[in-house]
Amino acid sequence: MTPLNVTEWIDADPDPVTRAELAALSEHELTERFSAPLTFGTAGLRGPVRGGPNGMNLAVVIRTTAGLAAWLTARCQGGSRVVVGRDARLGSEAFALAAAEVMAAAGFEVTLLPRPLPTPLVAFAVRRLGAAAGIQITASHNPAADNGYKVYLSGGAQLVSPADREIESEIARIGGAADVARASVIPADDSLVEEYIARIATLPHGDARSIRIALTAMHGVGGETATAALRAAGFEDLHVVAEQFDPDPTFPTVEFPNPEEPGAADRLLALARSVDADLAIALDPDADRCAVGVRDGDQWRMLRGDETGVLLADHVLHSAPEDSLVATTIVSSTLLSKLAKARGARFAQTLTGFKWLTRAGDGLVYAYEEAIGHCVDPDVVRDKDGISAAVLVADLAATLAGSNRTLLDVLGDYAVEFGLHRGDQVSRRVEDLSDIAEMMKRLRADPPGQLAGEPVTTEDLSLVRGGMRTDAVIFDGPSIRVVVRPSGTEPKLKCYLEVVVPVANRDDLAKALEQAKARLAELRTFALSL
Structure with a gap:
């Protein structure tokens, strides 16, 4: 949770638009906006462009960047190079500039990419320049109302645990966004592109x-x-x-x-x-x-x-x-x-x-x-x-x-050579994230013993130890496989389906494809019943 209360947050919001937006909200709406901050998920921070700790806005970007700068500094990477890029979504230009300015004021050498550019360019630039970190303002393929904040670490790979939770702890120590120092940054030329x-x-x-x-x-x-x-x-x-x-x-x-x-x-x-x-x-x-x-x-x-x-x-x-x-x-x-x-x-x-x-x-x-x-x-x-x-x-x-x-x-x-592998996906979009937790709970309480006419074994990855532990359930049969998991980037429960049908020769392909479609239809029925 952010240590700032609602009044402190609004008073320290450097953007007059979101400051006015928050000031006009009802008590109920403010409770929702301040219920929990955005946290690092599968692909960084993502959320709707709006005021408050659980939206993407200037205050969130500034405080997040100050937390990242503090984390890097604590690991003897102060003064290192940091790459900042952006896509063309709503707010991206202002967010990227703010992130670059916060890093510059914290003593980092900042390479701010010159215009909206593909996310892979930030990953490329981090490795090419030997940077300590990279920041890309993007929500990738999310709906138009969203934006996001993606972090790369040294070597150009995405942020992983425990670094994500450690950075969130640093963010929680940051005061009001208006109090975070910023210094001007000149964008780079096109040489990296x-x-x-x-x-x-x-x-x-x-x-x-x-x-x-x-x-x-x-x-x-x-x-x-x-x-x-x-x-x-x-x-x-x-x-x-x-x-x-x-x-x-x-x-x-x-x-x-x-x-x-x-x-x-x-x-x-x-x-x-x-x-x-x-x-x-x-x-x-x-x-x-x-x-x-x-x-x-x-x-x-x-x-x-x-x-x-x-x-x-x-x-x-x-x-x-x-x-x-x-x-x-x-x-x-x-x-x-x-x-x-x-x-x-x-x-x-x-x-x-x-x-x-x-x-x-x-x-x-x-x-x-x-x-x-x-x-x-x-x-x-x-x-x-x-x-x-x-x-x-x-x-x-x-x-x-x-x-x-x-x-x-x-x-x-x-x-x-390997059998016809045919896949499909069922995505269950929800309005209330608690619905996903309830569906996963029901599935774990009463897993199927067979699917599409085949016996299946159940593997609950929430129970395994080590790096493969996650919120997912896998059902395996002799020639079918179903994986059920919550999406890490969208309000969806996702079901990944696969069937394998042997193929003796190319003349059998059409028949095998029809068999695969029929079996996938049975798996879809199961996925839609969750």
Whole structure:
């Protein structure tokens, strides 16, 4: 809890807009705003842009940054370099400038990125500059009303425990935001952006470049950087969804600015059809995630994150050293573990989130999570990066096109080699977070003994010891798997479903797919009943 009472907080709020907003609220509304501060979750702080300790506003950003500065100083990192970046969401410019100014006044050397830029650029810059920390103001793919505060530590990986709780303790010791010192900061030039693009241009393995690509930036900050990176890598035949290309914090053409949401990629797929593209790419608003669209017969569809994940893993492993490590999370497909073994690579499984994936172990060459996040160059960007993933998937698609093959052809090969792995997800959005806790409680009290006609075992990860302990329940059967967990970034209960169907040869693919769809429908019924 913040040590400041309501009156002290309002009096010390440096933003006259949120100060007036809070002053006009009823006692009941103020109680809700001050019930608990934002805390570091899966991807940092996230919340609605509004006044008070549990919203994203200038006072919260200033106090959070002062707490981070105190934590770094206490660990003999005072005076080190800190990188600050931002997306184009509501409030991002003011929040990023305030964070930079607080760090500068605390004695740190600050690199403030010059304009709204993709989140992976902060992760890149932290490693490139040897910085002690990085701050990115972003809420990624959250609804338009939200913003957030993401922290990278030395080495460019995301903040993890116990550092997050230690920083929160430092924040709690900070007084009013208006009393926190700030010093002016001059933004950096474009040199880091140019270095980042130049690095991405070296990632392709093959020489083929003659494919046509349709791309959407989903009203976010990735469009300019992504097209520059693709062109630097030699992909010149680019077509963009014009009405979604420029940053717009209101996200006017999508209900939720997330390529995974139904309908979000409709304009991209329509463009791909109209220009007869070979590949479609959708970035999320801060461009740290990449979704891929492909032609499937007479139609276009988006690949699931697991499909893209195993394709990129195999592509990376083709040129990786022996005994390299690939990693994914507990909610992703089981296919990567089988592919890794067949390719002579090591495999690791972590909790959900790239803060864990990029710490999966030595020799890491690739990591992905099913939520369309891919880390294809961990030595340089130790986080998910939608732009480098877009370049590498274009490289794979172009290489295959040279042999008159497609990404779907390779997925068919995997089905014959490892069985058809088909996944789905059910998300239960709630208004009251207590509903999620109640659903998890009911599930633990009465777990199913079988699902989709198969006996299942239950593993409750809240009961395990060590680093894999989390609020999740896994049901495993001979050919099915269900993982149920609360979302770490949104008010949702998420159910991750997978079925595996043996495939004798490519002629059996259609039949196997129908079997998989039928079994997934049974698992969906279970997930919707929770």
